[in-house]
Amino acid sequence: MLAHTHVPDMGQTQDPDASLKAAYRPLRVPVLMIAAHGPEYPIVFANAAFLRMSGCSGDEVLGQSWRSIVGEHAEPEALAALEASLKAGEGHDAEFLCRRSDGASLWGSLSVSPVRNEAGRVRLFIVTMTDIGATKQRERLLExxxxxxxxxxxxxxxxxxxxxxxxxxxxxxxxxxxxxxxxxxxxxxxxxxxxxxxxxxxxxxxxxxxGRFNIRDLAAELVGELILALPEGQVELSLDVQPIAVPASKAAALALLLNEAIGNAVKHAFPDGRQGRLTITIGRMESDLAITVEDDGVGLDHAPPPEGSFGKTLMTMLAHQLKGRLTWHDMEPGTRAQVVLPIGAEETRFE
Ligand SMILES: Nc1ncnc2c1ncn2[C@@H]1O[C@H](COP(=O)(O)OP(=O)(O)O)[C@@H](O)[C@H]1O
Ligand SMILES: [Mg+2]
Missing domain, CATH: 1.10.287 (Helix Hairpins)
Structure with missing residues (x-):
């Protein structure tokens, strides 16, 4: 064990870092020291834990450029960023695919710290390295x-x-x-x-x-279907719908609500070829979502509701389910149905 941990110190006599190296030698964390000599930044010390992790012998490592520890698959930008930090004499943290002597690669998390001499000049860098292969593997599996x-x-x-x-x-x-x-x-x-x-x-x-969809697409799709019940040109359609992301959990209730409100305007507001306008507006009102279906047709009280009619009741139930409020306005002429419901953080604007 002792023989294994012994790393020659590049033949320097009176190594100023001897005590530093002695302290790092027995550490269980892989540690390297690299000289602050660009552009090679040669490795001047590797402890036993590093040699074990990399599968290299001390002779294979010492005197090599720090780059020899990272594999050929390391990202060039990440390498350039680390090199820039070395040049500037600054600390740096990075994750790299590192090379093992047996040709295999391992994910290493490197932490580089500069050591300065008395005059404040960076003399060397201490690099600690952690094998994060298991974490990376877990990440990949989860993905x-x-x-x-x-x-x-x-x-x-x-x-x-x-x-x-x-x-x-x-x-x-x-x-x-x-x-x-x-x-x-x-x-x-x-x-x-x-x-x-x-x-x-x-x-x-x-x-x-x-798990999410754009309410504008839903409105367009439903209106497109429902408006077919009216002869072309009878009713002018105006859609003003913001692209808002809706979570799947609210999707069914919103679709049914829109279907009832738009369906009613199409079926009841413009009898006997009456001309008019149908406006559908969906947008934010502070932290709420406001859905408005408005027509300038004959009005709600034009005819008594037929026996067993269920649409308006269903709308009330759906609004309740969405924790919103449904209101009806007589627009004289016409009808406005509006549902205002809270929208949580999971709803966001589409870019
Ligand atoms: N936009 C509207 N314009 C005119 N009348 C409407 C409108 N919406 C609803 N109504 C009236 O309210 C009644 C009840 O509507 P609803 O409960 O949806 O039942 P249904 O659509 O099956 O008749 C309708 O029959 C109609 O008379
Ligand atoms: Mg109806």
Missing amino acids: EQLEQKKVLLQEVEHRVKNSLQMTASLVLLKARRLKSPEARKVLQEVAERVGALAAVHRLLHGSSDS
């Missing part, structure tokens, strides 16, 4: 696992979307075969609601950031 989970989540979104779309199609097929207009309307509404949920999962599937 791989995360990536696999993302792929799986995307796949699930895709399947959920397909199932919902198929359900909507089945319900619509059945609706078309029914004689009773009442029953047909009921089934069509069910299909629309399922379709709105399918839209959410289509967006979640397409989103690069799984």
Whole structure:
């Protein structure tokens, strides 16, 4: 053991750093000393722990440039940054792929500290090194696992979307075969609601950031579907929707809310070919998200609500679920439905 820890001191007589080296020799932490002589910065001391870690003998290391300890896969920028610190006589911390004598590489965390002489000039650098291979390995494993989970989540979104779309199609097929207009309307509404949920999962599937999607895309998609019920040119559509990221946990409720509010304006506000304007605004109001669907149509009280109508009740329930507030305004003419809900830190603006 003693023989192993003995490192020749480059033949210098009266080595001024002899006591420093003696102190570092038995340390369990790998330690190197490099001379402050650029551009090579030769290694002048390596303790036993370093030799064990690198698999080198003292003869292989001493006199070599410090660069000999880092592998050929070390990032050039990181090397240049360390070299700049050496040149400036400053301390430096960095992580490198280091070379072992057996050709293998290991992840080392290097910490470089300058040692100055009495005149204040940097004489040498002490480099301590920690093998962080296990940590790097864990990091890599976690990254791989995360990536696999993302792929799986995307796949699930895709399947959920397909199932919902198929359900909507089945319900619509059945609706078309029914004689009773009442029953047909009921089934069509069910299909629309399922379709709105399918839209959410289509967006979640397409989103690069799984678990969030852009509410602007959702609004555009739902409006695009619903507006088809009106003849072209009858209603002027105005969409003013900020790109806001919405977490998947709120997606279903938001989609259904938008579907009901926009669906109502499209179905009820402009009867008998009445011309008008439909405005959908989604944006922030301080720390809240405000969703406004406004029309200049016939107004809420134009006709008594049909028996069993459920849309407005559903909107109230959804607003409650989102911890928001739903209000109705008579715009004379027209109707404004507004939901204001708190948005947490997980919602952020898309760039
Ligand atoms: N934007 C609107 N303009 C005019 N009337 C509306 C509007 N929204 C809702 N209504 C009226 O409120 C009623 C109830 O709406 P809702 O609860 O969604 O049920 P449904 O849409 O199934 O009739 C509608 O039938 C309609 O008379
Ligand atoms: Mg309705």
